[in-house]
Amino acid sequence: MQAELQTSLKFIEFNDSSFSADGKKILTGLPNRKIQLWQVIDGELLAEWQAHKIEGKYRSSVLAVAMLNSKQIASINSDGMYEIFEF
Numbered sequence: 001m002q003a004e005l006q007t008s009l010k011f012i013e014f015n016d017s018s019f020s021a022d023g024k025k026i027l028t029g030l031p032n033r034k035i036q037l038w039q040v041i042d043g044e045l046l047a048e049w050q051a052h053k054i055e056g057k058y059r060s061s062v063l064a065v066a067m068l069n070s071k072q073i074a075s076i077n078s079d080g081m082y083e084i085f086e087f
Helices: none
Strands: 016-019 025-029 034-039 045-050 062-067 072-077 082-086
Touching: 016 062, 025 062, 034 062, 034 072
Parallel strands: none
Antiparallel strands: 016 025, 025 034, 034 045, 062 072, 072 082
């Protein structure tokens, strides 16, 4: 086991996840448009983003996430949107 995330949820589903190059953080993409950055050592949630959803669509899921560098992440969602977020 590499990480145990601090969450009170009984069930959490990830579509994709990615560790940082140094292995200290893990990025997760969820079906509910959430992108979350966690600290591996203690499972603390460090940041959270909401992926774009096209108006009029019922739902959009984060399909892939990546750590671009120490200050940026990227995601692709089911609407075909590629987004870059800074932290």
